[in-house]
Amino acid sequence: MSLPTKTRQWILASHPTGLPTYGTRTDTFALETHDLPALSANQILVQTLYLSNDPAQRGWISPPSQIDPKRLYVPPVQLGHAMRARGLGRVLASQNGNFAAGDLVQATLNWVEYAVLDAGDPAAGVRKASELPGGLSVTHYLGALGGTGLTAWYGLVEVVGCRSGERVVVSGAAGATGSMVVQIAKGVVGASYVVGIAGSEEKCRWVESLGADKCLNYKSATFEADLKEACGDGVDVYFDNVGGQILDHMLANMKQHGRIAACGAITSYNGEAVLPMKNYFDVVSMRLQIKGFIVLDFMAKAAETVGKLVGAVQEGKIRVGEENETVVQTAFEEIPGTWLRLFEGGNQGKLVTKL
Amino acid sequence: MSLPTKTRQWILASHPTGLPTYGTRTDTFALETHDLPALSANQILVQTLYLSNDPAQRGWISPPSQIDPKRLYVPPVQLGHAMRARGLGRVLASQNGNFAAGDLVQATLNWVEYAVLDAGDPAAGVRKASELPGGLSVTHYLGALGGTGLTAWYGLVEVVGCRSGERVVVSGAAGATGSMVVQIAKGVVGASYVVGIAGSEEKCRWVESLGADKCLNYKSATFEADLKEACGDGVDVYFDNVGGQILDHMLANMKQHGRIAACGAITSYNGEAVLPMKNYFDVVSMRLQIKGFIVLDFMAKAAETVGKLVGAVQEGKIRVGEENETVVQTAFEEIPGTWLRLFEGGNQGKLVTKL
Secondary structure, three states: OOOOOOOEEEEEEEOOOOOOOOOOOOOOOOEEEEEEEEOOOOEEEEEEEEEEEOOOHHHHOOHHHHHOOHHHHOOOOOOOEEHHHHEEEEEEOOOOOOOOOOOOOEEEEOOEEEEEEOOOOOOOOEEEOOOOOOHHHHHHHOOOOHHHHHHHHHHHHHHOOOOOOOOOEEEEOOEEEHHHHHHHHHHOOOOOEEEEEEEEEEHHHHHHOOOOOOOEEOOOOHHHHHHHHHHOOOOEEEEOOOOOHHHHHHOEEEEEEEEEEEEEOOOHHOOOOEEEEEOOOHHHOOEEEEEEEEEHHHHHHHHHHHHHHHHHHOOOOOOOHHHHHEEEEEEEEHHHHHHHHHHOOOOEEEEEEEE | OOOOOOEEEEEEOOOOOOOOOEEEEEOEEEEEEEEEEEOOOOOOEEEEEEEOOOOHHHHOEEEEEEEOOHOOOOOOOOOOEEEEEEEEEEEEEEEOOOOOOOEEEEEEOEEEEEEEEEEOOOOOOOOOOOHHHHEEEEEEHHHOOHHHHHHHHHHHHHHHHOOOOOOEOOOOEEEHHHHHHHHHHHHOOOOEEEEEEEEOHHHHHHHHOOOEEEEEEEEOOOOHHHHHHHHHOOOEEEEOOOHHHHHHHHHHHHEEEEEEEEEOOHHOOOOOOOOOOOOOHHHHHHHOEEEEEOOHHHHHHHHHHHHHHHHHOOOOOOOOOHEEEEEEEOHHHHHHHHHHHHHHHHEEEEEEEEE
């Protein structure tokens, strides 16, 4: 088999202010073909097999006027550069002693067909992806047994120190991170009561099948009252994947000294209206703690924690399977379209692009 | 001298929805005269000399529909009951071995001329008020060397663990609590840089005279830019006395892992418009911590900390004086009027009512 000498790639063509677009006059992304460089020492040539789709990617492409680059936890994507994304790929050729042709790797591959990576570059984050037990698809390294599972674990266990017997609420509970929070809370931490919040009755029933005592549909007309009833005298921990109005409601449903893991605020990624926080004074009167965190801060021990997650799966404490991911077979030309599904709220579990 | 047998008292007559009123058709408070009971065992009869005025009092009188009583850190004031307030008084008669006629005491005296108190009742919180060194007025027990000084100390030192060399911003910096935060940060903790935020140029110059490196007027048209410039690459600690829009601005001016002590949110006490929090995502991306606290949680060691505050005053590390309080000589009929000055934003330091 001859090695490829060119690669197609989706580059950032313009900074979106609202929802990104492509294939129109106001394109965010553009498809280009570039020559691949010859491999230097320590480099590997990788073919992209799967791409991870993450809301955080939206933050990397906002107009410079809307972001303060030094406040982003990873640098923004520059105009003309390939759109950044984690992925899984197959090594086609290697000038690095740690990798051989045929190896499966996780890396920051970006939206490209083929990537030449310096295997020691931290920004590339190349790690071997060994086969998973029980016939689990390796795509779970991009989700439940990768970034999203680790986000759930660190947020719940380390950031807010959730303990056995505590009462927990999780928003975005049918999402990639939220569905793992629900399971880690019930199956690993031993929370006594876990309430999920999701965007449809169908998602809610799925979250309950994962072990949540209850899951509430935030689109229901009675949501605010349902949440108050479900929280009773208040909960100890709120794992917040969404920010905005649901966070505001939750401020009024925490116990004294309750802890909130601030993991995401997807409702403001695309410049939508920002709603007032009516219950903010509860932070003071109820002595609440809101703690923001980024999974990247914990990556030094990621391999160890992935081992714990895989162990919990083997012991039946966490269920990982097809229901934890939506793998979308995608033509290279359609990569942005699959990614945009993130913002339609219709996915169950981790959204993975399969090339 | 014959002992009084009756007392006038201001009672809560109706729950205000906006700013409280009195002496109009929509009265919040009403003046009544009640008989005083004879002293039982352990009780003392106290004449009110000074009353403490605190924004938190507003929260105790909101309509039941607007508050969730179990979420208040002290119970609401009931209709027909005397308005609750801390104060300083003189013991006129005692059936309690720990107090004698003539003693000066701190207690929850309420808006009354004379109070019969059970000296052992935690709700009354009766403590002897010994003379202060250096000719300092005992009224400072209601402010700089009492609740507000303790609030400043615990928020800064215990809640967010401010350390020597850190950069600190304080809002409400000309207020009773804020002016102590500025001084404790610079004089006791050893912060390298302290920026105050206050509501007039005059207040700002006073805050700078207390040791702040800079004080910014939030009413200035250039405030947002001034704050950004003053914060440079971000600050470690924000002591938040106000919530609302200034908190929102500060979210964008914190260092990674910055800590915010959430002490107050005066802008929403009177039902004013709640503004959106545009920079909330910085809580996640900058891994910020927002920690609400209530000084009452720390009262077990209050006497010890008051001793440290008095010591810092004696060593010249903290300056306490007339500038830390506004003592308003007030006819009993005008107690609500003096209290309402809290919400006009015109006071410097602790607002004390002198009867």
